[in-house]
Amino acid sequence: QVQLQESGPGLVKPSETLSLTCTVSGGSISSYYWSWIRQPPGKGLEWIAYIYYSGSTNCNPSLRSRVTISVDTSKNHFSLKLSSVSAADTAVYYCARVQRNNYGLPYFDYWGQGTLVTVSS
Amino acid sequence: EIVLTQSPGTLSLSPGERATLSCRASQSISSSYLAWYQQKPGQAPRLLIYGASSRATGIPDRFSGSGSGTDFTLTISRLEPEDFAVYYCQQYGSSPLYSFGQGTNLEIK
Numbered sequence: 001q002v003q004l005q006e007s008g009p010g011l012v013k014p015s016e017t018l019s020l021t022c023t024v025s026g027g028s029i030s031s032y033y034w035s036w037i038r039q040p041p042g043k044g045l046e047w048i049a050y051i052y053y054s055g056s057t058n059c060n061p062s063l064r065s066r067v068t069i070s071v072d073t074s075k076n077h078f079s080l081k082l083s084s085v086s087a088a089d090t091a092v093y094y095c096a097r098v099q100r101n102n103y104g105l106p107y108f109d110y111w112g113q114g115t116l117v118t119v120s121s
Numbered sequence: 122e123i124v125l126t127q128s129p130g131t132l133s134l135s136p137g138e139r140a141t142l143s144c145r146a147s148q149s150i151s152s153s154y155l156a157w158y159q160q161k162p163g164q165a166p167r168l169l170i171y172g173a174s175s176r177a178t179g180i181p182d183r184f185s186g187s188g189s190g191t192d193f194t195l196t197i198s199r200l201e202p203e204d205f206a207v208y209y210c211q212q213y214g215s216s217p218l219y220s221f222g223q224g225t226n227l228e229i230k
């Protein structure tokens with residue numbers, strides 16, 4: 001059973017960079033796409049970006065200028081950096097596996113439990 | 122950009138009743154690209170339905186999905202106490218590559 005676990009600081013100051021890591025266990029990170037999704041408190045879900053184990057990426061245009069996503073196959077984890085954060089970036093951040101099928105990359109089948117990141121001075 | 126609009130915002134029903142949740146897309150999407158998730162308080166979303174009508178692994182058969190084009194439906198045939206949660210639809214393929222509806226809160230009446 002694949003499991004994902006997010007880790008990183010729970011508090012980030014405005015204008016600084018948010019950094020999170022998602023560690024995958026119970027399976028290899030190889031041959032899959034991996035994604036970050038966030039949810040502001042009491043609100044809906046927003047897709048941030050995905051990365052393939054080979055390193056290719058795709059990002060939400062609304063966040064592209066501030067997002068860096070990377071993968072380390074030797075550690076079976078992938079990471080997110082979001083720069084120049086503000087209070088609007090306060091959210092629960094989830095990592096998830098993207099399922100690939102004949103139709104592309106249509107949905108997320110495994111999710112981490114999520115980690116709350118608060119942006120505040 | 123495709124916008125997904127879910128209705129109703131809140132649905133109040135009793136255990137044993139039938140629930141019908143709607144997801145309407147602002148443009149036609151392939152049914153292969155429509156998924157539904159369940160989220161309980163303090164938990165991550167859980168995949169229920171993919172390809173508009175295929176149940177994910179381990180999902181009870183009281184959950185079913187249908188629809189095409191711009192109108193999609195999640196039906197729960199007989200509500201169990203554990204089914205009360207927030208439900209999201211999600212589309213793939215339009216910029217942004219993935220987007221979600223705003224959710225339907227299914228609450229106990």
